[in-house]
Amino acid sequence: MPIEVLMPALSPTMTEGRLIRWFKAEGDAIESGTPLAEIETDKATMEVEAVDDGVLGRILVAAGTEHVAVNAPIALILEDGEGASALDGRPGAPDPKPDAPRPSAVSSPAAPVAAPSADEPDMGETRRITVREALRDAMAEEMRRDGDVFLMGEEVAQYQGAYKVSQGLLDEFGDRRVIDTPITEHGFAGLGVGAAFGGLRPVVEFMTFNFAMQAMDQIINSAAKTLYMSGGQMGCPIVFRGPNGAAARVAAQHSQCYASWYAHVPGLKVVSPWSGSDAKGLMKAAIRDPNPVLVLENELMYGQGFDVPVSEDYVIPIGLAKVERAGSDVTLTAFSRMVNVALEAAEKLAEQGISAEVVNLRSIRPLDTATLVASVRRTNRLVSVEEGWPFAGIGSELAALMMEHAFDWLDAPVTRVCAEDVPLPYAANLEALALPTADRVVEAARAVCYR
Amino acid sequence: MATSPGATRRGRRKAGEPTATPEQLIRYYEDMLLIRRFEEKAGQLYGMGLIGGFCHLYIGQEAVVVGATAAAEPQDTVVTSYRDHGQMLACGMDPRGVMAELTGRRGGYSKGKGGSMHMFSREAGFFGGHGIVGAQVPIGSGLAFAHRYKGDGGVTFTYFGDGAANQGQVYESFNMAALWKLPVIFIIENNKYGMGTSVERASATTELCRRGDAYGIPGEQVNGMNVLEVRDAAVHAAEQCRSGKGPFILEMKTYRYRGHSMSDPAKYRTKEEVSKIRAESDPIDLVRGMILDGGHLDDAAIKDIDKRVKGVVTEAASFAQDSPEPDPSELYTDVLVEA
Numbered sequence: 001m002p003i004e005v006l007m008p009a010l011s012p013t014m015t016e017g018r019l020i021r022w023f024k025a026e027g028d029a030i031e032s033g034t035p036l037a038e039i040e041t042d043k044a045t046m047e048v049e050a051v052d053d054g055v056l057g058r059i060l061v062a063a064g065t066e067h068v069a070v071n072a073p074i075a076l077i078l079e080d081g082e083g084a085s086a087l088d089g090r091p092g093a094p095d096p097k098p099d100a101p102r103p104s105a106v107s108s109p110a111a112p113v114a115a116p117s118a119d120e121p122d123m124g125e126t127r128r129i130t131v132r133e134a135l136r137d138a139m140a141e142e143m144r145r146d147g148d149v150f151l152m153g154e155e156v157a158q159y160q161g162a163y164k165v166s167q168g169l170l171d172e173f174g175d176r177r178v179i180d181t182p183i184t185e186h187g188f189a190g191l192g193v194g195a196a197f198g199g200l201r202p203v204v205e206f207m208t209f210n211f212a213m214q215a216m217d218q219i220i221n222s223a224a225k226t227l228y229m230s231g232g233q234m235g236c237p238i239v240f241r242g243p244n245g246a247a248a249r250v251a252a253q254h255s256q257c258y259a260s261w262y263a264h265v266p267g268l269k270v271v272s273p274w275s276g277s278d279a280k281g282l283m284k285a286a287i288r289d290p291n292p293v294l295v296l297e298n299e300l301m302y303g304q305g306f307d308v309p310v311s312e313d314y315v316i317p318i319g320l321a322k323v324e325r326a327g328s329d330v331t332l333t334a335f336s337r338m339v340n341v342a343l344e345a346a347e348k349l350a351e352q353g354i355s356a357e358v359v360n361l362r363s364i365r366p367l368d369t370a371t372l373v374a375s376v377r378r379t380n381r382l383v384s385v386e387e388g389w390p391f392a393g394i395g396s397e398l399a400a401l402m403m404e405h406a407f408d409w410l411d412a413p414v415t416r417v418c419a420e421d422v423p424l425p426y427a428a429n430l431e432a433l434a435l436p437t438a439d440r441v442v443e444a445a446r447a448v449c450y451r
Numbered sequence: 452m453a454t455s456p457g458a459t460r461r462g463r464r465k466a467g468e469p470t471a472t473p474e475q476l477i478r479y480y481e482d483m484l485l486i487r488r489f490e491e492k493a494g495q496l497y498g499m500g501l502i503g504g505f506c507h508l509y510i511g512q513e514a515v516v517v518g519a520t521a522a523a524e525p526q527d528t529v530v531t532s533y534r535d536h537g538q539m540l541a542c543g544m545d546p547r548g549v550m551a552e553l554t555g556r557r558g559g560y561s562k563g564k565g566g567s568m569h570m571f572s573r574e575a576g577f578f579g580g581h582g583i584v585g586a587q588v589p590i591g592s593g594l595a596f597a598h599r600y601k602g603d604g605g606v607t608f609t610y611f612g613d614g615a616a617n618q619g620q621v622y623e624s625f626n627m628a629a630l631w632k633l634p635v636i637f638i639i640e641n642n643k644y645g646m647g648t649s650v651e652r653a654s655a656t657t658e659l660c661r662r663g664d665a666y667g668i669p670g671e672q673v674n675g676m677n678v679l680e681v682r683d684a685a686v687h688a689a690e691q692c693r694s695g696k697g698p699f700i701l702e703m704k705t706y707r708y709r710g711h712s713m714s715d716p717a718k719y720r721t722k723e724e725v726s727k728i729r730a731e732s733d734p735i736d737l738v739r740g741m742i743l744d745g746g747h748l749d750d751a752a753i754k755d756i757d758k759r760v761k762g763v764v765t766e767a768a769s770f771a772q773d774s775p776e777p778d779p780s781e782l783y784t785d786v787l788v789e790a
Contacts, residue, residue, distance in 0.1 A: 150600070176600070181627065182623070182626055182627060182630070184623040184626065184627065186589070186619065186620045186623055187589050187592075187620050187623025187624050187626070187627060188589075188623070188627065189589070190586060190588070190589025190590050190592075190593065190620060190623075190624070191589045191590075191592045191593040191596060191624065191627060192593060193589070193590055193593060194530070194578075194589060194590035194591060194592060194593020194594045194595075194596065194597070195593040195594070195596045195597045195600070196593070197578050197590065197593070197594060197597075198528065198578075198593060198594040198596070198597025198598070199597055199601070200596075200597050200600055200601075202593075217583060217586060218586065218589065218590075218620075221582070221583050221586060222581070222583075222586055222590060226569075226571075226579065227785050227786070227787070227788065228564055228785045228786055229561055229564060229565040229566075229569035229571075229580075230560075230561050230564075230565060230569065230570070230571040230579070230785075231559070231560065231561035231562030231563075231564050231565065231785060232562070232784065232785035232788075233560075233561075233571050233572070233573055234571050234573070234578070234579070235788045237788075266786050267786055267787065269787070290788035291787045291788050
């Protein structure tokens, strides 16, 4: 039996990749360790090495093919003594399709969409790009617009970003404005704060917000509080950005959601984009804001495609939630990747005759209380979905706010769907049990609807 | 006490006997005296309950900031720790605004919302006044980064104490400053005690000027009780920074006469130690002696200066007591910059 060479997963979040080229042709002898092909993942370009000796019998995926799923067979290797007849009945590689449009992971909701808030910017012409590209475009546009904006962080320049978010920026803006730092979060966060005091507008990337705990003192004591302590003199126009929350199978130290930590602090603004347009519009707003802004991204969202406004003037005002799906029976709130979960839950609820409204918070601090209260006054129920832990989380805050502003409209207790109150486990089954799922949201929504 | 502060010098600069014009000596004298009298008054107001919280006095260390500031140019920036009143006065900030901040009044530099440890003046190039030990060191490196980015020829004078010299972020800053050749002078004010712990009890190596060795940052130990030696060392360091050679470390061997803060029982050192330094190494006495010995001023003229300085401080104290407390509405302002 020929040995199948499978498309490998080269990062925790890779689900597919591009097969750039083959180093070997059909009929070539290969031995274990020989580079067979080059593939491009969501983060990097890597070589696939043979793990068996033999002859490259058949190439199943042609060079140049996009979106090759992880674990799909890409080639067959004939073992010693095996003839070409062993390949009988196995198809060859089809021609690669040039950049066929890909279906989005989240189908556009068929449900009614609520009328947007008056402050919601017009999308105008859009283009389908990934969240990763939307973030990059936002930074590039703002760097073109303002020479004082610069990007610094670990691997942002020559490596093009640990998650490729800064791809191409070094080429365009040079090493004066796109700066690789040493691995020294506390130090470069503080250096960024000093540069902001000195009149620049730094964008500081943390490879993940999990590493930003090292820098917490500079973010809170220096960036957030100095304006107040200086009687308004020392504004700190700085953006701290990077992936937040759980990725995939990276376990407890690399998976925490910091939304409630930062949102606790007066003097900070905290946004957490879900869609590509959120990513672009909020990143641009963050860079233009005269205050320290935390942009909590999510690694699992980077590769997701959305229709994103082309306009360089597309800026989402910080503090504006968005009703992503209108409904009348229950309000589901979520931010970042959990909006996917809430939308999936809303779809399932619709099949069960429950009309769920999904509100994408987008901005955690300031929170768009008006939109949330208006929604709850219509649906009389709220289920908060977040990736963070329940205790003193964003859902706790929402529950308190509804008590204060919508008490008489509530027909059921505000309910939280959060990560379980444990450090995130590594094992796949335990990890799945720990994080919010659409089914848990459905269950919570049914409970508050007394169904 | 084994050695008096500033008894040793270690460095790569060939320094001759420092000299100064009579005008310079008189200015240094007056600037140092202003800090001394201001701090004495602050101590007094603290005792009267007019100043609250933490209050860290600069008495004894005046030559450091006055000497270093003599090397500064208008575009330069300054950042320091919470022992910051001396830096503010040396930067030319109004003593009335500084004292009114100490009393928490609306005439203070931070409108009464920052207090002794958190004062700023963009106009004077003074960027705080930071309350977390060592946090000002990356911030100072960032200010230097901004000087380099803008190409304005500015240098950042980043002050910190011997206690902060053991903080991790200091070394993260040294690395980046050396890597990117940032124009920053790291001025370590080694007053021998981090709060109540002597340098010997806190630091595995006590030659703090060598703390940049691992990063290739030149360092020099300076007699921080002699304003002229401080000035010459700072001029040299600033030239290095301005010429694009990157950061420089100056370890100022100095001494604080008062406690770490007002509530310091000072059981970690003897009264004799303090009085010996006051008697033998006082930075203000030294310059007064130079002025009198050189025949630049007579006793009467010195007394005139003393009187003038006292007047400035008295007026600052009155202003600080007469200025009203902040309006209650100020509670909610300055949390965010309104776009």
